[in-house]
Amino acid sequence: MNAPGADSTPHLPRGVRLKHDKVRGEWLLLAPERVVKANAIAVAVLERCDGVRTLREIVDDLARTYSADRGVIESDVTMLINDLAMKRMVDL
Amino acid sequence: MRDKIAAPAGMLAELTHRCPLGCPYCSNPIELEKAAGELDTATWKRVLSEAAAAGVLHVHLSGGEPCVRRDIVELTAHCAEAGLYSNLITSGVGLTRDLFEALVAAGLDHIQLSIQDAEATSADRIAGYEGAFARKREVAAWTTAAGLPLTVNAVMHRANVSRAGRMVELAVLLGARRIEVAHTQYYGWAMVNRAALMPSREETETAVAEVEALRKKHEGRIVIDHVVPDYHARFPKACMNGWGRRTLNVTPSGRILPCHAAAMIPGLEFWSVMEHSLAEAWYDSPAFNIFRGTEWMKEPCRSCDRREIDFGGCRCQALALTGDARNADPICHLSPDHAIAQEIAAQQAPDVAPDYVYRRMKTKA
Numbered sequence: 001m002n003a004p005g006a007d008s009t010p011h012l013p014r015g016v017r018l019k020h021d022k023v024r025g026e027w028l029l030l031a032p033e034r035v036v037k038a039n040a041i042a043v044a045v046l047e048r049c050d051g052v053r054t055l056r057e058i059v060d061d062l063a064r065t066y067s068a069d070r071g072v073i074e075s076d077v078t079m080l081i082n083d084l085a086m087k088r089m090v091d092l
Numbered sequence: 093m094r095d096k097i098a099a100p101a102g103m104l105a106e107l108t109h110r111c112p113l114g115c116p117y118c119s120n121p122i123e124l125e126k127a128a129g130e131l132d133t134a135t136w137k138r139v140l141s142e143a144a145a146a147g148v149l150h151v152h153l154s155g156g157e158p159c160v161r162r163d164i165v166e167l168t169a170h171c172a173e174a175g176l177y178s179n180l181i182t183s184g185v186g187l188t189r190d191l192f193e194a195l196v197a198a199g200l201d202h203i204q205l206s207i208q209d210a211e212a213t214s215a216d217r218i219a220g221y222e223g224a225f226a227r228k229r230e231v232a233a234w235t236t237a238a239g240l241p242l243t244v245n246a247v248m249h250r251a252n253v254s255r256a257g258r259m260v261e262l263a264v265l266l267g268a269r270r271i272e273v274a275h276t277q278y279y280g281w282a283m284v285n286r287a288a289l290m291p292s293r294e295e296t297e298t299a300v301a302e303v304e305a306l307r308k309k310h311e312g313r314i315v316i317d318h319v320v321p322d323y324h325a326r327f328p329k330a331c332m333n334g335w336g337r338r339t340l341n342v343t344p345s346g347r348i349l350p351c352h353a354a355a356m357i358p359g360l361e362f363w364s365v366m367e368h369s370l371a372e373a374w375y376d377s378p379a380f381n382i383f384r385g386t387e388w389m390k391e392p393c394r395s396c397d398r399r400e401i402d403f404g405g406c407r408c409q410a411l412a413l414t415g416d417a418r419n420a421d422p423i424c425h426l427s428p429d430h431a432i433a434q435e436i437a438a439q440q441a442p443d444v445a446p447d448y449v450y451r452r453m454k455t456k457a
Contacts, residue, residue: 015241
């Protein structure tokens with residue numbers, strides 16, 4: 001499987017969703033037989049994974065929104081998306 | 093006490109014990125509950141709402157075959173309304189195209205489909221149902237075409253162990269995003285059929301290696317969850333991730349259990365959804381609290397470094413093999429009863445496997 005490129009349009013496939021759990025007071029990524037805690041950064045990334053925006057656009061947006069170094073953001077986001085894609089929780 | 097106990101994350105909803113298949117390793121109890129005793133629709137909806145309120149995230153709509161319930165679409169829709177992640181654990185037999193479309197429209201999140209073997213004739217013989225394999229392939233095709241994630245559930249035993257790798261390849265071919273390759277665990281029906289089901293150690297090791305090799309080959313395409321046979325292990329499995337720690341089970345008649353096999357343990361007091369809420373049963377019922385934590389443990393578990401890793405293994409296996417559910421799971425090499433497990437593991441499989449005792453209701457429900 002290819003690593004996510006700047007032009008890929010990551011999205012959560014059907015059967016994977018981000019949920020704010022009121023009981024535990026945290027964000028969770030729910031997938032078949034899996035629950036992954038999502039920290040604030042992961043939530044910010046995953047909320048932008050709509051299947052329309054490219055990875056490049058998502059990185060640009062995050063770097064702008066959080067006034068952060070683009071290179072660092074790009075590396076973090078690519079790593080997160082790649083990890084979730086390997087677990088089949090994100091489609092590219 | 094309540095503040096020390098984490099909320100339940102998963103619920104196995106055994107909607108019915110009725111099933112068209114007769115798999116000889118079925119995880120349902122030997123004493124199957126009859127249709128007449130099943131909870132009605134309104135009660136299941138209340139239980140699902142209580143589950144969501146208590147913190148349950150995943151609901152596994154299971155059985156028996158959950159699709160024999162006439163209200164399966166209504167219950168699935170109720171899961172979606174309550175914000176629960178719904179997983180249909182089905183044999184695929186009894187699932188018509190119309191019913192499938194209705195489940196998708198109701199917001200079903202995931203389908204877990206059992207497949208008995210990579211070869212039709214053998215698969216149908218294992219299931220005790222002619223034509224089952226072909227029907228399952230059809231259901232798999234509908235599922236992937238609808239964009240629903242598909243998990244293939246493959247239980248491994250003597251009749252199919254030589255095709256473990258082919259089961260994985262079949263799942264990939266069917267478009268499954270996940271496969272559970274689970275070597276048979278010997279409780280209930282599987283215990284009755286152990287001589288017919290248990291492969292040799294060599295066969296098992298070959299199968300395990302084959303599946304592990306495929307994990308790398310198909311990384312990013314299919315997630316492989318591999319439940320390796322514990323008779324050959326040194327440490328026991330962390331059964332249920334610990335008693336009353338993550339999941340609960342509601343039986344067709346509404347008994348609330350810490351695991352689907354817990355009813356085999358004598359002397360446990362199970363509460364019913366007819367008298368208690370799910371949260372009350374989770375936090376306060378004797379059956380959930382009896383093996384929670386480490387206080388109940390005997391030695392060697394009580395002082396063991398791994399007591400919070402594997403929680404003493406499986407209570408049902410300890411009971412089945414040693415006669416006392418409080419003992420260490422004899423799979424553990426530290427258990428004083430470990431020789432019992434070793435002896436079973438070393439037994440030569442008979443040259444000709446005995447016939448299966450198929451899982452069937454004793455009398456017509």
